[in-house]
Amino acid sequence: MDESQLRLDGNAAAGILREVFAMDVSGAQEACASCGTIGWMGAQHLYMYPLAPGAVVRCSTCGDVLMVLVRGGGRYRLALPGLRWLEMREPVQAPPET
Amino acid sequence: MxxxxxxxxxxxxxxxxxxxxxxxxxxxxxxxxxxxxxxxxxxxxxxxxxxxxxxxxxxxxxxxxxxxxxxxxxxxxxxxxxxxxxxxxxxxxxxxxxxxxxxxxxxGGYFVWDETPGGPLLLVAGGSGICPLMAMIRHRAARGSRVPTRLLYSSRSLEDVIYREEVDLLAARSDGLEVFHTLTRDRPAGWTGYARRIDLEMLTEVGWRPDEGPLGFVCGPTPLVEAVAEALVQLGWSPDRVKTERFGPTGG
Incomplete structure (x- = not known):
């Protein structure tokens, strides 16, 4: 199978990322340290399979690894080799019920 | 709300x-x-x-x-x-x-639509890729929104079209929602809709022009999503106006 057939969008890693981050990361903006492209984490290429121990996010422009998140043995290891910065949005507060 | x-x-x-x-x-x-x-x-x-x-x-x-x-x-x-x-x-x-x-x-905070980002909507679905787009269509209807919206929906056969009745009913309200089906494998007798995989020509006919400031959501199997996203960019869409959700080999 061609590797591109296994590709997902960063959006699909939103669940496992919320196990580590307090805010949603899939809707965050990022800058690739390698090519400098600014984009949305949810729009980057994701490699993550049902039985895989984690997720690999690659820049959708240059293909370099932005982030690796591995879970196992009671630990999470987060590697951020290719992110120059990550900008998360403050969540919208739910208005009081009327 | x-x-x-x-x-x-x-x-x-x-x-x-x-x-x-x-x-x-x-x-x-x-x-x-x-x-x-x-x-x-x-x-x-x-x-x-x-x-x-x-x-x-x-x-x-x-x-x-x-x-x-x-x-x-x-x-x-x-x-x-x-x-x-x-x-x-x-x-x-x-x-x-x-x-x-x-x-x-x-x-997820990326593949979402909440009516505020302007521009007409193009929703492209392959098979059960319709699901998140259906939430957008239902949200649009519930809000009484009149944002011009076109749904291009690829299924194998008419029997495989998910939410068919509801989508047709919503389109019949004539409030700016248009629905285009393409059936890639089997067609009922007398079918007048599209009968092939989504391609550049179909997207030219159904999609909005880039200068209309459209926003696109594409969801379905990875090959379909990549082909559609690529075609839209070829048609002049800005890549950041095309949001994608690939199913990939989910393993069911």
Missing amino acids: ARAAVQRRLTWRRGRVTRRVDETPRVRTLVLALEEDWPGHLAGQHVDVRLTAEDGYQAQRSYSIASAPEDVGQLAITVERIGDGEVSPYLVDELTEGDQLEFRGPI
Whole structure:
């Protein structure tokens, strides 16, 4: 199978990322340290399979690894080799019920 | 309206199945009752579903929320049975009304539409890729929105079209929603719609012109999503106006 057939969008890693981050990361903006492209984490290429121990996010422009998140043995290891910065949005507060 | 509050810690919760709807021979919708602490969702978000076997083995999958945020107190997911999958056959064939299902959500802040970003909408779906787009269509209808919206929906045959009646009914309201079907494998006699895979020509006919400032959401199998996204960029769309959600080889 061609590797591109296994590709997902960063959006699909939103669940496992919320196990580590307090805010949603899939809707965050990022800058690739390698090519400098600014984009949305949810729009980057994701490699993550049902039985895989984690997720690999690659820049959708240059293909370099932005982030690796591995879970196992009671630990999470987060590697951020290719992110120059990550900008998360403050969540919208739910208005009081009327 | 309850806006999705995504700041809460994501915890596994249990929901009772209140209703099952047969959509197609392979696809079933499950409606889950929500507790009051459900923070609400945005159209396009998903939930993670987790099954636990008696020996403790766990399997987890993501499913788009198909119901509108306005549909409070409940949540619908639509599941396609993948033949040798370890989750979808159970959800489609065995889970019944009254059963509990473990899930967490709402998840995702990228592939969402909440009516505010302007511009006409182009929704492109392949098969069960319609699910998150259906949440957007239902949200649009519930809000009485008149944002010009076109749905291009690829299915294998007419019997495989999920939500067919509802989509046709909504399109018949003439409030700016137009629906275009393409059937890639089998067509009923007298079919006048598209009869091939989505291509550049089809997107030229159905899609908006880039200078109309459109926003596109594309969801379905990875090859379809990549082909559509590529074609739209070729037609002059800015890549950041084309949001994609690939299914990939989910393992069902």
